Amino acid sequence: MSVTTLPMRGAGPDAVPQGPPVGLPRLLPPGGHVPEGLRDHLARHGALPYRGGCLRLIPDIEAAGLTGRGGASFPVHRKLAAVAGAGRRPFVVANGAESESASSKDVSLLWLAPHLVLDGIQLAAEAVGAAEACLYLHAGPDNHVAGALQRALAQRWNARIDRVAVHLAFAPPRFLAGQETALVNVLNGGLALPTYTPPRIFERGVGGAPTLVQNVETLAHIALIARYGAAWFRGVGTREEPGSMLCTVRHADGGPHIVEAAIGTPLSGLLHDDLRGDGTAQRTQAVLVGGYHGTWIPAARAAQLTLDNAALRNAGAALGAGIIAALPADRCGLAETARVASYLVLESAGQCGPCLNGLPRIAAALAELAGPRPGSRALANIERWAGLVSGRGACRHPDGATRFIGSALTVFAAEIGRHRRGVCSATTRAPFLPLPPGTATSDEDWS
Amino acid sequence: MNGITASTAPWYASRAIGVVALVLLTGVMVLGVLINRQGRLPGLPQFAVTGLHRNISLLAVTFIAIHVVTAIMDTYVSIPVTSAVVPFTSGYERFWLGLGAVALDLMAALIVTSLVRRHLSRKLWRGVHWLAYVSWPVAFLHGVGASRDLQRGPLLGLAACCAFLVAAAVIWRLAAAAREVPRARRVSALMSGHAGRAGSGRPAASGRTAVGAGPSAGSRKPTAVS
Numbered sequence: 001m002s003v004t005t006l007p008m009r010g011a012g013p014d015a016v017p018q019g020p021p022v023g024l025p026r027l028l029p030p031g032g033h034v035p036e037g038l039r040d041h042l043a044r045h046g047a048l049p050y051r052g053g054c055l056r057l058i059p060d061i062e063a064a065g066l067t068g069r070g071g072a073s074f075p076v077h078r079k080l081a082a083v084a085g086a087g088r089r090p091f092v093v094a095n096g097a098e099s100e101s102a103s104s105k106d107v108s109l110l111w112l113a114p115h116l117v118l119d120g121i122q123l124a125a126e127a128v129g130a131a132e133a134c135l136y137l138h139a140g141p142d143n144h145v146a147g148a149l150q151r152a153l154a155q156r157w158n159a160r161i162d163r164v165a166v167h168l169a170f171a172p173p174r175f176l177a178g179q180e181t182a183l184v185n186v187l188n189g190g191l192a193l194p195t196y197t198p199p200r201i202f203e204r205g206v207g208g209a210p211t212l213v214q215n216v217e218t219l220a221h222i223a224l225i226a227r228y229g230a231a232w233f234r235g236v237g238t239r240e241e242p243g244s245m246l247c248t249v250r251h252a253d254g255g256p257h258i259v260e261a262a263i264g265t266p267l268s269g270l271l272h273d274d275l276r277g278d279g280t281a282q283r284t285q286a287v288l289v290g291g292y293h294g295t296w297i298p299a300a301r302a303a304q305l306t307l308d309n310a311a312l313r314n315a316g317a318a319l320g321a322g323i324i325a326a327l328p329a330d331r332c333g334l335a336e337t338a339r340v341a342s343y344l345v346l347e348s349a350g351q352c353g354p355c356l357n358g359l360p361r362i363a364a365a366l367a368e369l370a371g372p373r374p375g376s377r378a379l380a381n382i383e384r385w386a387g388l389v390s391g392r393g394a395c396r397h398p399d400g401a402t403r404f405i406g407s408a409l410t411v412f413a414a415e416i417g418r419h420r421r422g423v424c425s426a427t428t429r430a431p432f433l434p435l436p437p438g439t440a441t442s443d444e445d446w447s
Numbered sequence: 448m449n450g451i452t453a454s455t456a457p458w459y460a461s462r463a464i465g466v467v468a469l470v471l472l473t474g475v476m477v478l479g480v481l482i483n484r485q486g487r488l489p490g491l492p493q494f495a496v497t498g499l500h501r502n503i504s505l506l507a508v509t510f511i512a513i514h515v516v517t518a519i520m521d522t523y524v525s526i527p528v529t530s531a532v533v534p535f536t537s538g539y540e541r542f543w544l545g546l547g548a549v550a551l552d553l554m555a556a557l558i559v560t561s562l563v564r565r566h567l568s569r570k571l572w573r574g575v576h577w578l579a580y581v582s583w584p585v586a587f588l589h590g591v592g593a594s595r596d597l598q599r600g601p602l603l604g605l606a607a608c609c610a611f612l613v614a615a616a617v618i619w620r621l622a623a624a625a626r627e628v629p630r631a632r633r634v635s636a637l638m639s640g641h642a643g644r645a646g647s648g649r650p651a652a653s654g655r656t657a658v659g660a661g662p663s664a665g666s667r668k669p670t671a672v673s
Contacts, residue, residue, distance in 0.1 A: 189564035189572055195494070207565055346631055351493070360634050441629045447569040 020228040024236065025260040026244055027220050028112050035148065038155050041115035048119050048161055049226050054129040055084055061127075061222065063230035065242045070095060070178075070215030071293075071321040073241075073309060076222070079212060082202045084128040086210030092130045092164070093187065093206065094121050096137035096216040097171035097178040100291045101434045102323045105246035106216050108258040110137065111145050113220065114152045118166065120219025123226050125164040128212050132164065135216075136183055139170040146170070172446055173436060175292075175347035179395050180213045182349075191446040193349045194395035215321075217246050236262035241308045250325035250433075252284045265307045267324065274326035275303040285329045286411050288433070290320030292340050293400025296333065296411040299326075316407060325433065332426035334415050336433050337408035338363070338370035344401045346439040349446075354398035358389035366405055372422050379416065382409065457521035462596055464514045466605070469590045469597075471507035473609040475500060476583045480616040483623065501561075508558060515551065543593035550586035553578045583613060 021030075029036040029044070036044070051057050062077035083090045094117060098106040110117060117135075125133050139146060146168055156162045169187055171177040177192040184205045186192045205211025214222075221243060225233050234242040241263045250256045252274045261270055267287065268275045274284040287302035289295055295317035297305065305311050309319055327333055341363040348355035362385050365378040386402040409416070418425060440446055451459050478500040481488060488496050515531050526544065530537035532552060535545035560567060560575040587610060591597045597606040628636075 187565060189567060189569055191569075345634055439631045441631065 020232050024244055024262060026224055027109060027116060027246065028260055035111055036113050038115055045227055048122060050126055055127060057123055057127040057226055060225055060230055064225045064233040066221050066225060068215055069217040069245055073319060076218055080127050083210045083212040086203055088209055090128045090130045090210040090212055091206040092121060092125045092133035093183060093211060093213045094135045094216050094219050095178055095183060095213050096135060098321060099175045099178045101436045102291050102325060103248045103321050104256060105248045105258050105322055107145055109217055109220060109246060110149060114149055116220040116223050117216045118152060118156060119223035121166055122162055122164060123222050124212060124214060124219060130164060133166045134169045135166055136169045136171055138173060174440060174446060176349055176397060183213060184211060191443060193351060193446060196394045238264040238308050240310055245322050247322035247324050252326040252328040261307055263308045267305050267307060268303045270324055271326050275299055283329050284326040286327045286333055288325040289317045291323035292344060292404055294320050294323065294404060296407040298411050327432060330427045331432050332424050333408060333412040334370040337405060338366045339431060340433055341366050341405055343435050348397055352393035354389035354393045358385050359398060359401055361385055362405060369416055369419060372419060374419055455523060457517040458523040461514055461517035461521060462594055464510050465590060466602060468507055468510040468514050469609060471503055471510055472583060472586055473612055475504040475507055476613050477616045479579060480620050540593050543589055546585050546589035547593060550582050550589055553582035
């Protein structure tokens with residue numbers, strides 16, 4: 001069941017047989033780092049299998065058991081059915097604006113296999129009966145991706161593959177820009193700020209229309225399920241959580257790698273050099289699963305876990321958007337967490353009480369714990385304040401931030417004790433977890 | 448002064464509705480000036496202020512439309528249709544009605560750009576929306592100058608109130624903008640202030656390493672976890 005294959009290997013395109021991909025990777029083109037053009041895409045996967053009507057694809061998606069790959073793992077067929085049944089002509093958004101600097105799986109997918117995502121947009125639009133769609137992504141450093149997508153869209157339109165016109169929309173470089181209500185605000189001409197729900201966006205989103213927001217990887221999976229069927233999709237993964245997922249794996253020695261892994265794969269398989277199979281830490285002290293709204297897990301524990309929500313739930317973690325980062329033993333986990341926590345505070349929209357008042361205090365107390373000889377009240381204060389900010393506010397930013405910080409307090413408890421004695425086990429202060437430069441200074445930075 | 452008859456009704460209606468429209472526009476203007484991401488009106492959440500601004504402006508549009516249509520319909524003075532939109536072409540009160548046409552055109556631009564806002568860049572929408580600061584004063588001058596209604600009695604008081612409210616809102620907003628501290632600075636101030644308080648009475652700065660510091664200045668040599 002747990003097939004582990006790293007995607008960047010394998011034979012060239014010529015050697016790949018037609019028909020359903022066997023094993024992994026499924027999404028990323030085999031044979032390296034070269035983006036797959038329209039011709040290669042059609043040769044590998046065949047024509048786009050339109051179903052010729054609204055709703056017809058939804059039972060296949062339900063049978064496949066596909067869940068959203070943007071972080072929430074929500075069942076895709078339920079979202080499709082809700083949008084299709086909302087009563088007005090819907091709008092479809094492909095969300096490629098992964099805002100976390102630790103993740104780059106969406107932009108990699110858009111770069112390497114753009115046509116799979118664009119296929120998925122067409123199929124999702126057909127399934128819910130939408131006449132309009134857009135692809136939402138970060139501009140800036142990824143502009144070459146936007147240019148390639150623009151050309152791919154034009155090529156598909158001219159080849160009469162696409163039935164629904166898709167335009168590109170750009171997200172401001174903010175952590176919350178990919179949050180779905182913030183995304184809808186941007187597409188409606190406003191700032192990338194989350195708003196209170198209800199109304200849920202599947203009832204009232206872009207231009208007031210019911211809006212389907214799906215992560216780009218989810219859409220690529222839809223394009224494969226429509227071609228090869230639910231049984232094929234379930235060929236990898238677990239029974240509860242079938243299929244494969246893209247992960248951004250950050251090894252202890254630095255560089256990020258995009259890996260397409262079967263759900264249920266042992267984490268030690270993904271972090272083979274970082275974790276020993278027998279559960280002893282080699283050069284990794286802890287693993288961050290799920291990114292900056294995710295959870296720290298001690299290395300020994302992580303070595304026994306598998307890449308699925310059922311297993312991760314026992315460790316208080318979730319897959320999220322597939323970020324797996326192995327913290328090297330020579331860093332201070334508290335200092336890393338405090339640095340990211342300050343970033344999360346500055347990246348909050350500053351709209352609701354928990355983010356405006358709670359998170360800065362929590363981040364300040366955490367910074368104190370990360371420094372030498374922290375005060376005696378800092379730890380208790382964080383725990384008390386974390387309880388006060390959770391479950392409140394317009395979006396889940398406070399919940400995610402407190403989950404991340406709370407797991408650090410548990411996993412790095414021994415380190416807190418050392419800091420109290422004025423000692424830190426880290427031998428380097430070079431930052432490990434990546435953070436983007438700059439914070440918002442005016443409203444225009446949110447547009 | 449004549450009574451209200453079938454032939455004079457539009458004339459009186461136009462004047463009365465014009466006064467109501469001024470009050471509504473003042474409300475729209477004040478709310479628009481006060482809308483600020485960080486700002487709040489007492490007792491109102493931000494979305495309510497935005498919603499009120501939007502809904503009152505649509506109500507004002509309705510009143511202005513009736514004001515203009517009745518003024519044209521009316522036969523007491525002759526105002527050609529074109530003069531409603533082309534400034535300074537009316538024979539009657541050429542200057543003051545011209546101001547009304549200018550205000551109407553500016554408002555049309557504001558409304559149209561807001562209705563198609565999701566197809567425009569935010570920069571363009573915002574640029575056009577700044578025209579409100581021209582449109583309201585022009586509409587106000589039109590109201591005060593075009594008829595004697597607002598020039599005496601209680602309605603003069605009303606007009607003065609409107610002008611005062613808008614001026615006060617603008618001054619408050621400018622003062623707030625001058626006081627504005629970037630969020631990054633505000634948060635870091637709060638964080639350092641808090642670290643000082645929670646630090647069991649010791650001064651935050653003395654001999655401490657910066658936020659996110661790695662090895663401490665402790666007495667023992669840092670030891671790596673093996």
